[in-house]
Every structure is written in C-alpha cells, then in structure tokens.
Amino acid sequence: MPSQFFYQQKTEEVAKQLLGKKLVRIYKGKRLSGIITETEAYLGLTDKACHSYGGKRTKKVTSMWLRGGHGYIYHIHGRLCFNVVTLTSEHPEAVLIRALEPLEGIEEMKRFRDKEELKQLTTGPAKLTEALNIIKDFDGKPLNQEPLFIEDHIKIPKSQIVAKPRIGIHYAEEAIEWPLRYYIKDSQFISKR
DNA sequence: ATGATGATCTACT
DNA sequence: GTAGATCATCATC
Numbered sequence: 001m002p003s004q005f006f007y008q009q010k011t012e013e014v015a016k017q018l019l020g021k022k023l024v025r026i027y028k029g030k031r032l033s034g035i036i037t038e039t040e041a042y043l044g045l046t047d048k049a050c051h052s053y054g055g056k057r058t059k060k061v062t063s064m065w066l067r068g069g070h071g072y073i074y075h076i077h078g079r080l081c082f083n084v085v086t087l088t089s090e091h092p093e094a095v096l097i098r099a100l101e102p103l104e105g106i107e108e109m110k111r112f113r114d115k116e117e118l119k120q121l122t123t124g125p126a127k128l129t130e131a132l133n134i135i136k137d138f139d140g141k142p143l144n145q146e147p148l149f150i151e152d153h154i155k156i157p158k159s160q161i162v163a164k165p166r167i168g169i170h171y172a173e174e175a176i177e178w179p180l181r182y183y184i185k186d187s188q189f190i191s192k193r
Numbered sequence: 194a195t196g197a198t199g200a201t202c203t204a205c206t
Numbered sequence: 207g208t209a210g211a212t213c214a215t216c217a218t219c
C-alpha cells in the first residue's frame with residue numbers, strides 16, 4: 001500500500017505513478033479490483049478545469065481540501081466519478097481515475113454494469129465506479145483501509161506512459177490543452193484513443 | 194423554489 | 207460522428 005508521502009508528491013507525479021497500481025473494493029467479503037490504466041491530474045487553484053479552481057470551497061469539493069490519500073467522489077451527469085486527493089490541505093488537487101483493467105471479481109462487475117464485454121466494464125470514469133460499486137459514502141474516506149483502497153502492483157516505466165490533453169473540459173480555456181491525461185501505452189483498457 | 198450546468202454514457206447514423 | 211438521458215449540486219431568485 002502506498003504511504004501517505006506517496007500522495008503528497010506533485011499531482012502530475014501521483015497521476016503517473018498511480019498507473020499500474022490496483023484499485024481494490026471489498027464487497028460482501030469479495031475483492032473487486034482492477035489495474036489503473038488511465039488517470040487525469042487536476043491542479044487546484046489555477047486550473048480552470050478543476051472543481052476547486054479559484055479556491056472554491058462548496059460542499060461538493062470539501063474532500064478535495066483534505067490531505068493526500070483520501071477519496072473525492074462527485075456526481076456528474078447523474079453518475080459518480082472517483083478521484084484520489086493529493087498534496088496537503090492547502091492544495092486542493094486530485095487525480096481522476098478514468099479507466100481500469102479488470103482483475104478480480106469480474107463476474108460481480110458484470111452484474112453491477114449489466115454488461116458482459118470485458119472492455120465495457122471499467123473503461124470510463126463513471127463506468128469503473130459502477131463496476132466496483134463505489135458509492136458517495138466513500139467521499140472523503142482515506143484510501144488505506146477497507147472497503148476501498150489502493151494497492152501497489154506493477155511499475156510502469158516512463159517510456160510506457162502517454163500524456164495527452166484531458167477529456168470533456170471544453171470550457172477550461174487555456175487549461176484545455178494542458179497534457180494532464182496519462183495512460184498506459186498499448187493498453188486495451190482506456191476510455192478513448 | 195426553480196433553472197442551468199456538467200471531469201458521462203449509450204444508442205444511434 | 208451526434209443526440210438524448212441523466213440527476214445531484216449550485217447560483218439565483
């Protein structure tokens with residue numbers, strides 16, 4: 001399990017280093033898990049795409065102001081997305097988990113998603129929250145304990161990490177083109193090419 | 194109390 | 207590629 005210092009590194013660095021780790025959900029005593037294949041960094045006060053841009057502290061973004069290593073879960077378009085908070089309580093930044101490669105508990109994931117195809121289970125930020133049955137209760141909870149935590153798995157070499165602009169932030173002006181989306185080169189489990 | 198807004202997904206062409 | 211469904215959250219009234 002990563003230490004608390006892991007999450008206090010620069011957000012871009014956490015986003016890259018989360019690739020290859022496992023996101024694990026314990027559901028009714030069973031492990032549902034996947035390898036993190038795609039992430040996006042959200043850089044807080046000066047990032048127009050970030051929910052905490054300009055120092056916003058509405059109820060929805062409260063968890064982003066926690067110290068690194070907590071979960072931040074928000075509703076969007078009637079769905080839930082899952083983030084890992086980074087840095088300290090003075091720096092409201094986070095990493096959005098956008099895709100996983102399913103590993104354990106695949107039959108449960110198929111049930112939660114009501115889909116059979118492996119690639120349809122976790123290749124999108126709201127898809128993976130549904131597949132792992134991640135619920136709003138986990139917002140603001142630390143990620144070093146059951147029922148939802150992150151586990152070390154494989155290390156992805158820098159040469160295998162692709163950086164591209166983030167998805168779905170057309171309103172974010174200059175931040176639109178910042179290359180803060182990271183994914184494992186050649187992975188079959190990413191949300192978009 | 195109401196209306197606008199998405200860090201989305203699905204189904205369709 | 208594009209349209210429509212979706213619904214909690216927030217700003218405004």
